[in-house]
Amino acid sequence: MCIRDRSEVEVMADAGIRDILLTSEVAGPGAFDRLVAIAARLPDFKAVVDNAWAVDQIASAARVRRVVVKLLIEIDVLTGRSGVVDSTAALALADLIRATDGVELVGLHGYAGHAQVQPEAVRRERNDPAMALLADVVETLREHGHEIPVLTGGGTGTASMDAQRGLLTELQAGSFLLMDVAYRNAGAPFENALFCRSTIISRPTPERAVCDAGQKTLTADSGPAEVIGRPGVRYLRGSDEHGSLVVEPVALEDDLAVGDVIQLIPSHVCTTINLHDVLVGVRDGRVEVVWPVATRGHVW
């Protein structure tokens, strides 16, 4: 399982998940000790690194605890965020890891985030050079005697093309499970399973309605939520606690009224779930399960 936040890893470990890859670098007071404590607890735990200082810090802490921490070098596959930017830097880091007790290189992490939530043509246009760069780095490293068994990356947007290419040994698709408006609009071939119920609290004019799901209920970082089952009723924008809806001309005959409950598809599954304490599992109109969002707010 891929997890971005160190404190989320601890929640998952407590819940019995054993094989975890922490896909963000860590740093700061106590960070490396905590990371190595997780590695001591979970033999299959893996962490990513993109700089020599982190390798040294992890290795020092690992030697104190007498464990060997499995590392993946993060490659910036043209996303423009973290990760080493070329095969020279990757090779230097791989050589350092080989020369350092307490750490072991097991693979490369190359997440093409910029290729995920995009129309299919853009996904391919961005993913092809990203994966070519990753292939180039792994080739360089293998030429220098580094075994690279794990190549991990990809996501819900590029899952099909990554599977076809056959380069990655692990796919980091996650959003496919619940989906959202952004991935749906980008053509990801999965069903939406995450919905938000909200109540109409104001109906000031025929063209306008207000529901009680605002930015504290539905994030807007990936665009507005989508109203389902009410053609012509459109979620325009959220303020802190209000959702402003436009009732388009086609829906002026709609009997949308104060007190009505509407169903929305959140635009971004990750940040929206992070706002809530529970997910309610419904099948055939009945609540079957209530899941706590155990990792909500675990960002330290």
Add this chain to the structure above:
Amino acid sequence: MCIRDRSEVEVMADAGIRDILLTSEVAGPGAFDRLVAIAARLPDFKAVVDNAWAVDQIASAARVRRVVVKLLIEIDVLTGRSGVVDSTAALALADLIRATDGVELVGLHGYAGHAQVQPEAVRRERNDPAMALLADVVETLREHGHEIPVLTGGGTGTASMDAQRGLLTELQAGSFLLMDVAYRNAGAPFENALFCRSTIISRPTPERAVCDAGQKTLTADSGPAEVIGRPGVRYLRGSDEHGSLVVEPVALEDDLAVGDVIQLIPSHVCTTINLHDVLVGVRDGRVEVVWPVATRGHVW
């Protein structure tokens, strides 16, 4: 105290706050009963309404509990969200409230949200007609024999001009207490008191750095957070768990390194606090208090 969410009102009542105005309409299963239960518990509680159905529902529930619920009519002072849109609709609702047992009209609520986080000229340009409309409505209502002791609205952005105008009897300024980038950039004359500490976790190129505060730590609905004390280091954008920083040419000599802790001012105080479980109170470099964010996630 003005509160937007019904379930936040319950948290505040539990904490001993007595004089509460709920500034959003409510509707939906159980909503009116819960509202009236709060009114039964807090004699100074007030709620807003903008439609006849809500007045009837509140009054019915109030008669069952033998209380009288104090109501304010919400006026849409050109914000374009909830609230009745003219004095005719306001008068009809005021007459209905007068004719209905279990409810009592005590004022008008006219929150000019669209005038708050704006440059000063725009604030004035938007607030003047908003307050003129509110004044017009109150005049109409008084002409028809309605006493309107409470006129509530305004916010951190318009506080000075509202005070000068002298129309409102209550100002709904709240963000001034902690402030954020959006209000600061709009020229609100208050000091920033809310900061986010974050650690640099990646430094892939001289022009680029990544910190561990992304959209699950800092919302971006009002623009990016601001890095303080590091001239030329700019928070560009957040992904779920990463903050992408630009190191501008002026700061290329800055020794910003992996492991460094930076301080950020959140762009939007309301939605950012809502992501966190606690606020840490610091004075002179020492932690003095840790406050739980008791209302986080209370949006139902």
